Every structure is written in C-alpha cells, then in structure tokens.
Amino acid sequence: MPEKPEVITVTKKLERRLKNRKITACHVYYEPIIDYPSVKEFSTRIKGQTMHEFTTRGKWIVITLDQDYLLIHLRMEGKFFFRERGVPLEKHHHVVFTIDDEEELHFQDVRKFGRMKLIPKDKILTMPPFTELGLEPWDKHLTVEYLREHLKKKRIPIKTALLDQSIITGIGNIYDDEILFLSHIFPLTPACLLNDDELAAIIRNTVITLDKAIKEGGTTIRNYTSEEGVTGLFQNHLYVHTKVGEPCPNCGTKIVKIKVNGRGTYYCPSCQKQTERS
C-alpha cells in the first residue's frame, strides 16, 4: 500500500503533467470508486473544470479545481496511466478523465479499493475525510503538548497509536516501525506512558523518516522512462521493517518481528528495550 511519501511523489508527478489543464470529460466504469457525490453528479460536475493546485492531506491526493476539490485515495493498488484519446479501455481501468480534449488519464485499480470524491470548496472542511484527519507530520502545531494531550488516555501500544490517522495523519505500518526504531522506543509501550523526550523524538523522527522517503522516491522516479504506473514503494533504505533476522544497523543485534494489533512489527530488542512499563 502506498504510504504518505509515495502519495506525495505520485501527486507531484500528476502536477507536472496536469497543472492548469482542463478535464473535458469523465467516464466511470466501476461505480463504487466514486464515493461522493453520485456517479452521475461526479462526472457531470467535474466536466469543464481546470486543475489548479495539487497537494495531499493524509493519504488523499487533493486537486483544487474551479468549484470543487477532487480527492483521490489510491488505497492498495490504485495507479494512473496517460493514454491517447479514444484508445480501447484496458482491464482494470475504472475511471477515465479526458484532458483538454487531447489525451486521457486512466485510473487503474486491480483491487478496486481506490476511492474518489468531488467536494464543493465551501464544504471541504466540514466533511470527511478532512474532519477525520489529524495533523500533517510537518504541521507546526504538531508539538509535544499536542501529542501528550492526544495520547494521554491511550493505553494502546504506541505502534498502534501512530497509525491512528486522527492524531498524526500519514504514518503507515512501514514508516511507523522506522520512526520507533530511530526514537529507541519499544513498539508495545503504552502510548499514554511515553515521556516528553520520547514524544519529541517521535515528532522529529517522523519528519526525518518521511522526508528521506520522499527524497528517495524522487530518485527512484527518475529511473522511470515515462509517467506511467507510478505507485512507488520506496523501501530501499529501511532500517528495521521487513529486516527480521538481519543485524541492527546500530548495534548488530538481530531484528525481531512481532505482531502488534495484527500488524507485522519489526524492532531491535537492544535499541528498543522493553521496560517495566511495557
């Protein structure tokens, strides 16, 4: 599943190709992908709108149009492909946007979990997903005080709490392990028991980890010969995630895998020591 850095990289790729261009038609071939409004309203309203700004909120791609925001969630395997206008539809291409009457942007999704919403500008802050999302990792309001306040009643493991998108949005299972490794925190530690130094480390290492992945994503992307098929999982330089049995890059101890709330979790038993509180 793409994580936040991959979503940002895909968004930048789309921006490069689509900024200030107009959606002149939209056809939906698998209706459940359109989450809001109705499929008919979605494809009618979007027609004629120009794509101005490209950004992300949580793991949603957010495209600012003339009257609305187009929100896209790639979920497991959603991908975009550019095609010449009028080419025959390929398998698993579920939504087709015509751009400037010239070419087409195809949304392909083998697993069919991807979702799109078209939300009027004046409603964006009062509707999901924006109402359900916590702070972005780079938000200046993400402070030790904020985290302490939001974790103080959470007895769940910190590993699980960091996946809660209503606190910090954009941390997925992979980078969660990396952030806790860099912060020297045992993943099963109850979130409410972390001290201020540990909370500060989490905030610092979240930014470091995601920035590094975005940078690597940019590097990987340059190896692509076209804009196509970019989902990008840039996991070339992970410290612990998936590294079970390999030596910890810090101390050489073998990395261990456990399950935390059903999610595969990797950590170094020496660097991330289990203490009495966990």
Ligand SMILES: [Zn+2]
């Ligand atoms: Zn270690």
